[in-house]
Amino acid sequence: MTDLDGLDRNILAELARDARQSTQALARKFGVSQPVAWRRVKRLQEAGVIAGRRLALDADKLGYGVTVFLGVKLATKGRVSLQDFETAVSAIPEVQTVEHVLGLYDYRLRVVARDIPDFERILRRRIMTLPGAGEVEANVLLSEERRPGPLG
Amino acid sequence: MTDLDGLDRNILAELARDARQSTQALARKFGVSQPVAWRRVKRLQEAGVIAGRRLALDADKLGYGVTVFLGVKLATKGRVSLQDFETAVSAIPEVQTVEHVLGLYDYRLRVVARDIPDFERILRRRIMTLPGAGEVEANVLLSEERRPGPLG
DNA sequence: CTTGAAAAGAACTGCCT
DNA sequence: AGGCAGTTCTTTTCAAG
Numbered sequence: 531m532t533d534l535d536g537l538d539r540n541i542l543a544e545l546a547r548d549a550r551q552s553t554q555a556l557a558r559k560f561g562v563s564q565p566v567a568w569r570r571v572k573r574l575q576e577a578g579v580i581a582g583r584r585l586a587l588d589a590d591k592l593g594y595g596v597t598v599f600l601g602v603k604l605a606t607k608g609r610v611s612l613q614d615f616e617t618a619v620s621a622i623p624e625v626q627t628v629e630h631v632l633g634l635y636d637y638r639l640r641v642v643a644r645d646i647p648d649f650e651r652i653l654r655r656r657i658m659t660l661p662g663a664g665e666v667e668a669n670v671l672l673s674e675e676r677r678p679g680p681l682g
Numbered sequence: 683m684t685d686l687d688g689l690d691r692n693i694l695a696e697l698a699r700d701a702r703q704s705t706q707a708l709a710r711k712f713g714v715s716q717p718v719a720w721r722r723v724k725r726l727q728e729a730g731v732i733a734g735r736r737l738a739l740d741a742d743k744l745g746y747g748v749t750v751f752l753g754v755k756l757a758t759k760g761r762v763s764l765q766d767f768e769t770a771v772s773a774i775p776e777v778q779t780v781e782h783v784l785g786l787y788d789y790r791l792r793v794v795a796r797d798i799p800d801f802e803r804i805l806r807r808r809i810m811t812l813p814g815a816g817e818v819e820a821n822v823l824l825s826e827e828r829r830p831g832p833l834g
Numbered sequence: 835c836t837t838g839a840a841a842a843g844a845a846c847t848g849c850c851t
Numbered sequence: 852a853g854g855c856a857g858t859t860c861t862t863t864t865c866a867a868g
Contacts, residue, residue, distance in 0.1 A: 531745045542739065549701065549735040552861055563836060568862070579743045583701040586733040587694065592833045593683045599783065599790060601821075616827075623832040631751065633821035638751060642831060669753075669785035675768075679794060680775040681744045704844055715854050720845070 532577045537562065539681070541570050542579070546678045549583045594642040596649050597671035600657065601635035605664035612636075614661045622656045635667070684729045689714065691833065693722050694731070698830045701735045746794040748801050749823035752809065753787035757816035764788075766813045774808045787819070 534542070540560050544551065557567035574580045589597060604611055612630070619628050619639065627640040641657070643649035657666065686694070692712050696703065709719035726732045741749060756763055764782070771780050771791065781790040793809070795801035809818065 532743050534744075542737070546737045546739065549737050553863095554861070563838090564861090565837085565863085566835075572863095577743065578740050580737055581740045582738040583735055584738050585694070585698050585701050586736050587698065587831070587833060588730050588733045589831075589833075591684050591729065591731045592686075594832065599781070620827070620829065623829075626829055626831045628827045628829070629751070629821075630824040630826070631821035632824055634819055635821060638821060667786055669781075669783035669787060669790060672782040672784055674782070675772070675780045677772065677775075677778055677780070679739070679741075679778045680746065681739060681741075705846095706844070716844090717846080717855085718853055721853090724846090 532574075532579050534574075534579070538570055538574060541567065542574065542681055543678055545571070545580070546681070589642055593644055595645055596643040598641050598643070598649055599669045599671065600637075600639040600641060601667040601669075602637040602639065602657075602660075602663055603634075603665040604636045604662045606662050607636070611662040615663070618660050622652070624652050624656070684726075684731050686726075686731070690722055690726060693719065694726065694833055695830055697723070697732070698833070741794055745796055747797055748795045749826075750793045750795070750801055751821045751823065752789075752791040752793060753819040753821075754789040754791060754809075754812075754815055755786075755817040756788045756814045758814050759788070763814040767815070770812050774804070776804050776808070 537560055541556055544556055544559060553568040553571060554564045556571070557564040560567070571580070589595075604615060615637065616628065616630075619625055619637070622641075624641050624643060625639050626642055627638075629638040630636070631638050639657075641649070641652060643652055653666075653668075657663065689712055693708055696708055696711060705720040705723060706716045708723070709716040712719070723732070741747075756767060767789065768780065768782075771777055771789070774793075776793050776795060777791050778794055779790075779792040782788070783790055791809075793801070793804060795804055805818075805820075809815065
């Protein structure tokens with residue numbers, strides 16, 4: 531863990547909202563000089579607190595109108611099967627996130643599809659055939675709100 | 683939906699990997715001039731395909747070592763209760779995403795906490811007391827892999 | 835820790851094929 | 852649509868209070 535003062539948190543909060551703003555804009559917002567804001571950002575990057583900058587893509591505009599969350603239980607939980615499962619699932623392009631979790635399910639997958647028939651195809655031909663896949667539960671995304679989190 | 687050619691898809695794939703690279707770097711990678719790469723990016727932004735650029739933060743380095751996914755069933759599903767629930771849940775800083783879903787659960791929440799005792803506190807005092815909250819299921823995140831998705 | 839300045843690089847514009 | 856050349860702005864480094 532890294533320790534951050536108020537300025538660091540303010541900067542993170544602003545950049546979390548829009549990672550494209552200039553260090554000068556940040557500097558003005560928080561009443562410091564531009565090089566100071568720049569050093570803070572650099573420091574946060576080097577410390578790994580800022581792990582990278584990613585695009586927020588609009589799945590709908592890309593033709594992917596359906597997002598489904600799948601909870602997957604493995605039928606066989608031998609040592610190899612976790613790795614086998616992860617490797618196989620990584621080869622499915624429609625899978626956006628693979629979360630290894632502890633609880634009622636073993637994995638949670640975020641899957642996108644063009645429409646419901648497309649999702650059925652992915653489910654039957656790609657998901658159900660995954661090595662070790664047992665019970666599968668699905669939740670269809672209706673709407674989603676992302677929030678900055680407690681970080682700052 | 684927007685239609686994209688190969689260059690658009692290549693650019694999106696590269697920017698999805700690292701949103702910080704320059705249009706010149708993109709131009710070189712795909713054998714076009716810098717202004718062309720720049721115009722493509724601008725067009726994708728204006729079309730809303732690129733919705734924004736966000737920071738990838740390292741929760742661990744910020745002192746949040748525990749991430750939990752909660753599936754929540756509402757006890758009462760009147761018209762108002764959805765809105766009430768969403769408003770109340772939005773006031774909990776540790777909630778990073780609120781997903782309204784269709785299926786076994788009504789909402790999926792991504793919650794971060796400093797450690798397990800901290801998570802218990804959030805669960806008991808904030809989550810269980812949400813208006814309309816019924817059954818709650820939890821999955822603790824062990825590891826996570828994010829992938830570009832099928833877009834490009 | 836700040837300011838101010840300068841060099842390098844990236845973003846943006848206009849004009850041409 | 853794509854390319855070239857130039858202008859503007861941001862980032863990055865540095866000297867100095």
